[in-house]
Amino acid sequence: MNMNNNKTFSVGVIISTYNNPQWLEKTLWGYLAQTVKPDEIIIADDGSTDKTKALLLKYQDRLPIKHVWHEDNGFRKTEILNKAVLASTADYLIFTDQDLIPRADFVETHCQFAEQGYFLSGGAVMLPAGISQQLTQEDIISQAAFSIDWLCKNGVKRSWKLMKLCKNKTITQLLNRLTTAKASWNGGNASTWRNFILKANGFDQRMKYGAEDREFGERLFNAGIRSKQLRYSLPLLHLYHTRPYRNKEDWDANQVIRRQTKENKSTTTPFGINQKP
Incomplete structure (x- = not known):
């Protein structure tokens, strides 16, 4: 697998959020340690x-934050992602x-594996509610929270899924x-070149929650x-949360759009960043 060890390009991180500053702050702690x-x-x-x-004003001096906001009018993640891309x-x-929450090598590893003609697909380790709440800034900055043994001592059930946190690169590349x-x-964990996103016209703004990200990848x-x-090379810690915005009607509508993308071999969408009147 090709790796880009000489970063000659600029890199940005787009973090979607909605009314959860407590979880967002824990995630920002991870970016302080990159x-x-x-x-x-x-x-x-x-x-x-x-x-x-x-919250973001608190971190403005320590992180290169841009805050892109629109008013609350239901689940419009695809629309705000397009605005963030612009x-x-x-x-x-x-x-x-x-x-x-990103491990300290998260941005570095995305950059190492970045290659023209590709996008990257990373992973995550789900955390239970208790430890999600208890994680401190020190746990994250010190990287203790990314230790399998530390997590198990703090209430995470030992399982094969924790191998995503293995630090042996030979083993992770094999996995x-x-x-x-x-x-x-x-x-939640993907990357590619900005010009690819613009050529695809970004995310389809008709889509609500439910595989709306997959449809974008299918166009790529x-x-x-x-x-x-x-x-296994790009793990994140996934803080526990519920999904009150999930509903079958939106899911079914999204699946229709995905089928159309597949059948038409669509590479772009008229319902993305640029829309004709």
Whole structure:
């Protein structure tokens, strides 16, 4: 698997958020510890209250934050992501969410594996509610929270899934090859070149919650862009949360759009960043 060890491009991180400053702050702690600092961190805010704005002001001097916000009018994640892409200036964009804490090598590893003609698909380790709440800034900055033994001592059940946190690169690259999981566009942990996103016209703004990220990746595949499976090299800690915005009607509507994308071999969408009147 090719790696780009000489970063000659700018990199941005787009973090989607909605009314959860407590989880967002834990995620921002992870970006304070990065071995390679992103050139910009764009908060794609789907209508949060001023509590999120106040949190971001606290970190403005320590992180290169841009706050992109629109008013709360239901689940409009695809729309705010498109606005965040337009607000970005970086060559390469990493997409993630408010509840996903990055290990210290997260940005560095995305940059190492970045390659023209590809997008990257990473993974996450789900945390139970108790430890999600208890994680401190010190746990994250020190990287203790990314230790399998530490997590198990603090209430996480030992399982094969924790191998995503293995730090032996030979083992993780082997596991990346052996996994049966498809390297799809995972909106919580994926990256590609900004110009690819613009050519695809970004995310389909008709889509609500439910595989809306997958549809974007399927258009990239249709355009001849390939994916790299890095679920064991690019782990995030996934803080526990419920999904009150999930409903069957939206899911079914999204599946219709995905079928159309597949049948038509669509590489772009008329319902994305640029829309004709």
